[in-house]
Amino acid sequence: MSAELDTESESATLARVDWDEAAGRLAEASPREILGWAVETFFPRLTMATAFGPEGCAILHMLAEIEPRVRVFNLDTGYQFAETLALRDRIAERYGIEVELVRPETTVAEYEASHEGPLYVVNPDQCCHDRKLVPLRRAVVGYDAWISAIRAEQSAHRARARVVGWDAKFGLVKVNPLLRWTKRDVWAFVVTNQVPYNPLHDQGYPSIGCWPCTRAVRSGDDERAGRWAGQAKTECGLHSLDSSQL
C-alpha cells in the first residue's frame, strides 16, 4: 500500500458507503459508470488485480481514461506464460500504467524444493493458496475496495456475484464492472479500441492462468475448460463467494 494513504479515511469511507444500495443502483450501469463510481468513492484506496485477460485489459483501457493512478497489480506466481508478462510491458507502453507484480515469498525453485516437486500436480488448491491467495491478502491491506474483471457467464459461481459487494474473504469492497458483459461484449470492446491482448488467445486459449494449469481448448468448449483440465478444480479461490457477497 502507498505510504501516503491515510488510514483514518478507511473507516470513514467504508462507514458511509452503502454497497448494498450501490449494488442495486449500479446493477444496470455501464462498466465505465461503475468504474467512475468506484474511483469517485474509493480512490486512492482503490486497487485492481489483473491476470491480463481481455476483461482486465478492457478495464485498464477504461481506467487509463478515468483515473490512471489507480494501483493495479498482478499475482505473479512464477508460473505465468512469457506472453502474459510481455503483455504487462505492452500495457505500460500503451497506457503508461505500470502493473505491479505481487509475488509469493518463495521463488518457484524454493517452493518446489520444499515440497519435493511441483505442488500443482498433487495439490493445486494448496499451490493456489500459497502462490495467489496469500500474496493477494497481503496486496490489498490498507485498501477499501478492489476491482475484479469477473463476468457472470464465466461460471455458475461467478453468476451469483453482484456489481458491488463486501468481500469478507479479503475484508474490503469488491467491484465487478464487467459482471453483465458477455464474452462477445469484451472482444468487441477490445477490437474496437485496439486494446492490447494476450496472443495466446489466438492460439486456442480462451482463459489463461499459470502455464502448468492452462490448456488450449477445442472450438465450442466452455471458455474455462482449459483451466485445471481433468481436475474438479474450476477456481483458484480468489473469486469464491461467501454469503456476504450474495
Ligand code: SF4
Ligand atoms: Fe499453482 Fe496452478 Fe494455481 Fe498457478 S494455477 S498457483 S501453478 S495450482
